[in-house]
Amino acid sequence: VPDKTLHHGLQVEDGTLALIFRNGQYQGTLEPGYHEFDSFLQRLFGADGGGTGHAILLDARSAEIDFYLDRITTTDGIEIDARVRTLFKVTDPKLFGDRFLTGRTTFSQQDLSDAFHGEVKTAVRERLGQKSLDELLATPDLRELIEAAVKERLEGAFAGAGLKTDGVRLADLTGEAVETLREKMAEFRRKTLERELDRRLQDALREEKVTLFRDEHDLNAEFERVTHGLGLESAGRERERKAFLQQAEKELERAGLQMDWSIRHEHVKHELEEERMRRAAEREGRREYLDDELSENEKRFAQKQGHEKEQAATDLEVARQGIEALKAVKEAKHEARQREAQLDLEVERQLLDMRGGAE
Structure with missing residues (x-):
């Protein structure tokens, strides 16, 4: 506060607390508002004692x-x-x-x-x-x-x-370990979500009683049972057959996706296991042993993954061949039925001609 004013005072803003010192000694605190310390007459007659003072303003909020x-x-x-x-x-x-x-x-x-x-x-x-x-x-x-x-x-x-x-x-x-683990956890959550979606798909397929038939004989018997029970005509049987085969193909694709997910899940588990082994080896100072062990694990995993992929490819190929064979059998049966119907019509026509000639 300037010395040549009519009085000394201090404005304390809201949310602020003032610590008052006089001649270096703490005197107390001032709440928000305007505070007057002395007047011109007090300083004129020396009533202020000629002392010095100062204030420190503190933010009283959090x-x-x-x-x-x-x-x-x-x-x-x-x-x-x-x-x-x-x-x-x-x-x-x-x-x-x-x-x-x-x-x-x-x-x-x-x-x-x-x-x-x-x-x-x-x-x-x-x-x-x-x-x-x-x-x-x-x-x-x-x-x-x-x-x-x-x-x-x-x-x-x-x-x-x-x-x-x-x-x-x-x-x-x-930290480096924190970021690595966060990435692994994010990947694991994504895989878990994929697994949950796959489980829901399986439940839906189970409720609709859709089953994957890999054997041609079982698929053929099921189709014959359905067509016989519903008593469908030729056109209706054809539509049912196509829908049934399409559903079987979708189920086959789903099975392939599920197997691919299993392979990727195994890959993530393998990476996590490698990370744990690396940490243990670093703490014990056995980096050389860890490198050999990781190399061997990678070879075993590569062999296992290759075998699983080959097995998956073989299963898919067998299923595709079964479906193609089934299609050929159904088409042959359909053509045989058509020829049989035409033959029945021809025989009926000849009988009618013979009856007409006899009359």
Whole structure:
């Protein structure tokens, strides 16, 4: 406040708290509003004592600060980095001023972060060190429990500086292992969704009583039973036959897709197993042994995958040949029925001609 005004005063804005010091001694706090300290007459007659004063303005609302923590080891021996966000506010201005403002000309958020970085890292390390990386990424409720425990652990340290902790949030976990596991989990969730869709398709097909017949004799017997029971005419039987064969082809394609999904699922499991083996080998310093083991696993997996693909191709080819054979049999039967009908008509015509001649 300028010295040559009629009085000294201070405007404290809403959401702000003023710490008042006179001659270097803390005098108290001022709430939002305008506060007058003295007048021109008081200073004219020396009633103000000739002292000096200053005020420090604090934001009384809740504030956030991020703590960046590195090299935190989980229970499965994986080092990760973490970003922890704390929400706090000033509850004891005098204690806060004595701790952070005495003798300072400036104060920043970084000063506050540096003051509590050790306590925050210790509290987070104690909790994260009791869990595995898989649990931290896959269990949201677990992270909430950890945040509550860290908040409780930090309340004492913050209270000693005139602060109150309103909340702690484990904002992010980073690191090479974290990103790799997140990618694997995303792939696994996608595969799980595909599997669920496939299961629903199987249930729908089962409800409609659609069965894949790979054997020509079984397929032929089922078709004959259906056509006989419904008593379809020639055109109706043909439409039914085509619909039946189309459904069988769709089921065959679905079976091929399911087998392909199984192969890809096995591939993901193989990659996850390789990752676990690599971590174990790195901790024990046996990289050479791990490389040999991984190479052997890749060979076995490649052989197994090749065999499964060959078997799948063979099964699909056998099924296709069965369907083609069935089509040929049905077409031959259809042609035979047509020839038989024509022969019946010819015999009937000859009988009519003979009767006409006799008459």
